Amino acid sequence: MAGTQQQGEFRPLEAGDPAEVAGYRLAARLGSGGMGTVYLSYTPGGHPIALKMIRPELSEDPEFRRRFRQEVQAAQRVQGLYTAPVIDYDTEGPRPWLATAYVAGPSLAAAVAEHGPLPLPSVLLLLAGMAEALSVVHGAGIVHRDLKPSNVLLAADGPRVIDFGIARAVDATALTGTGVSVGTPAFMSPEQAAGQPVTPAADVFALGQVAVFAARGRGAWGDGPSHAVLYRIVHEEPDLAGLAAPLAFVARCLAKDPAERPSPAELLALCQEASPTPLRQSGSWLPQAIAAQITQRVSASAALASAPTTAPTAPPPTAPVTRLDAPGTPAPASPAQGSAAPPGHAAPTVVAAQPPGAHAAHAAPTVVAGPGHPPAAPRPAYGPPTPPPSYPPGPAAPQPVHAPPHGPAPQPVWQPPQPVPPSRARVGRGLAIGVGVVLALVWLGGCMSLLANLGSGDSTDGRSDATAAPQPLPDPKPVTYRGVTIPHGYWVRFADSPPKPLTDDSSNARYGESADLYYDDDPSYSADETPVVGSDHERLVLLSNAEKGSLATCRSVTRYTDDVHLSQLSKGSQLCVHTRSGHIALVTYRGAAPKDDPSDYVTVDITVWRNAEQATDQE
Structure with missing residues (x-):
């Protein structure tokens, strides 16, 4: 499981993450993005699912909720072999969520980044599976709108297209202008980039982009800032250099005119024609390194399913307590003393990653203190430079260090420097001088500004020069x-x-x-x-x-x-x-x-x- 963590599949829950949602126990984080956070969860029977919780900002937008409800209900009709079907959802609660089947495999984006481009047979099987997925999605009246390598998961028995249609719920919300982007510029169709109506042909264009990425490791319009790639998509032709000859039909997917792009059914036929042998998902369609990674994730998911569900216990009553010492006692040497974790608590693993406060019986204290005592108000480490209680009343100047009463002039004994507050008269004179200087500078600056305005004249609309x-x-x-x-x-x-x-x-x-x-x-x-x-x-x-x-x-x-x-x-x-x-x-x-x-x-x-x-x- 440690290796799986290093590959970024499972990450521990963070503070603020719920322990469960509607009876689904959350075990780890799978990722997060513009719409929300995705968790690895399990049904009561122990089957793994992917549960996406929508961001609070989107949850508060009525238009988003309306569109999200429509798209989730439409997505329930999608039951293809190459999609992740919707298992459960809640569109009316304080935080809407959506649960789909969990796919124990990396995304195409992660696989190519780690292992490089896919071989030709894998690319043809990938395209055929994605084309079949789009046929089912479009048949349900849905346009994906955000098909990209990170939305294509690689399972042992073929690809899975996820998040179909959900991007449309964000399209109409006012939050599109405040940090939530709809669609990924590098994989948008020209008509989508130009704000024109989006049809199923836009998904075919994105599929062509995904195909080029899978086969070469980079898109058909290169890399760089998103706005630059978007501009090239709209105004320039794709760069397909280095693409294998059997994949030449991908150029049709990238046509500027949506009417010139093939349908998903045509794409399936083109993939079959390009393959020297009949296309079959035999379970060994991916390179060995990616297949081994999938096997490892299946094992890690099974291990998390059998992990205990209890949250970490609260600190024992004997945990270090921060005490307020009696007046006059020196402060502790290290302010951090007492903040260290008590012995016996090892670093948490993914399994024990439940956040404090997940259950009502284990509320996280704000300050470590003894049982039954409220946390003490914090006291500043250093107060104002007032004399300690042992100083006699009178002038604020400290008393000199007493030298021996006889003998040659001794060397003075070094003492730590003590603050010497200035006298009231000296402070008053300094303040008066400072105020006078400031007033003089302000007056001089006003005179110079007036002279400048007289020399240059006023601007037409009353603004400054x-x-x-x-x-x-x-x-x-x-x-x-x-x-x-x-x-x-x-x-x-x-x-x-x-x-x-x-x-x-x-x-x-x-x-x-x-x-x-x-x-x-x-x-x-x-x-x-x-x-x-x-x-x-x-x-x-x-x-x-x-x-x-x-x-x-x-x-x-x-x-x-x-x-x-x-x-x-x-x-x-x-x-x-x-x-x-x-x-x-x-x-x-x-x-x-x-x-x-x-x-x-x-x-x-x-x-x-x-x-x-x-x-x-x-x-």
């Missing part, structure tokens, strides 16, 4: 990019050619690096709850219908604002945007994602005049 327009430069040649799509939470830079959507882990796209034009939530939480289009330089102007969009117009208008709400825009609306690096852009709004589309994006045309004015580094 920090946002005043820099001096224009000779007219550069414009460059136009049409149909630029900016997903929610992304931004583009006008220096890029063509501008590509970018994102990172910032709380809002306006704080991205050189976010010349972003599309995100309203950062000021104003009454208008629609998203905004803005620029991190905060020099953006929405032109009126009477103003013609041009470089001259963008240089002349100065009604600068931080951002513009989507409710203020209609098709054809134009905005002038000035960047810190001296570029000026005319942005023409072409529209946003339809209301019935789960994706969220805007489409714009961008005309850029690069280096049209002096650059500025001011924030």
Whole structure:
């Protein structure tokens, strides 16, 4: 079992993990992601299952709950040989959860990362099994939407496709803009990336990507930041160099046009034609190293099933107790004394990984203390420098060390330095001088600012000169990019050619690096709850219908604002945007994602005049 832990299959439960859910005992963690945490659990009869608990943030969203309920009920109809069927679920409780059959095997992503690409016979059997799984999933009226190597598990008797349809529950929730991504960019179809309607053909495209990954160890559009891969998927052709000749039909799965992709039934026939021998899942379809790993996981799961279910006991009454000593007694030499684990408690294994507080009878104490005594209030280790009780009243200065009354001038005996509080008069004079200096500096700064404003004049919209327009430069040649799509939470830079959507882990796209034009939530939480289009330089102007969009117009208008709400825009609306690096852009709004589309994006045309004015580094 230790080896299994090292391979990342089973991880101990953490503090806050439940001990059981609806009668299912939780034994270990299998993984966690954007939607929640997956646990290894067991039915009352001891059969292993995978139980996924949904994140609290999603649980609190009514729209998510509604969609999750629909998708789980639909997923119950999927009972294929190459899927993990739904065993049980709860969509109405405080924390929704879903239980499926447990697959004792690594994901395709983990297997390729550890053992390298699969041999051709394994890839053909993998594709055939996945195609059969998609036939069953699509037959139940479900589109997977997030088919990727980590959602394909390798069992001893063939692959298993998991998490089918559940991504759709996240599509419509407001949380898609706050850290929960729907779909994986490297395996999205072009239409899914562009926010167009998603059909079963999108899953066939993802299957083609998974096939290339399984056979080569990398995707058809290379590696790198997700936004870069996504851009190549939409605008460039796949790189299939090094793919075995029998897998040439995979190129049809990666067609830009969904209508040109084969159906899952056609894929099954193509896999059979590409194989020199009839495709049969004989139980030895994987390389020996992966097969041995599966056997090890089956044994580890069986060991956990027979493990005791009791949680760790509370510390015994004789555990070290933190005492408050009598006044005047020196403090203990080590503050950590008494925080060490009591002897006899070995490091917990996966089996004994139940968190404190899992059962009511074993509540975790906050401070180690004797039985029946409430925890004592913490006392600071070092108080203010007040004299100890043995000092006589009077001046705060410490008494000098007494020297011997006779003999030559002795060397003074070293004593630890004692704090010498300053006298009240000295503190008062120091304070008065400090306040005077600060007031003088403030007055001088105000005078200089006033003189500067008198010399430069006021800005048109009342802002400070920090946002005043820099001096224009000779007219550069414009460059136009049409149909630029900016997903929610992304931004583009006008220096890029063509501008590509970018994102990172910032709380809002306006704080991205050189976010010349972003599309995100309203950062000021104003009454208008629609998203905004803005620029991190905060020099953006929405032109009126009477103003013609041009470089001259963008240089002349100065009604600068931080951002513009989507409710203020209609098709054809134009905005002038000035960047810190001296570029000026005319942005023409072409529209946003339809209301019935789960994706969220805007489409714009961008005309850029690069280096049209002096650059500025001011924030």
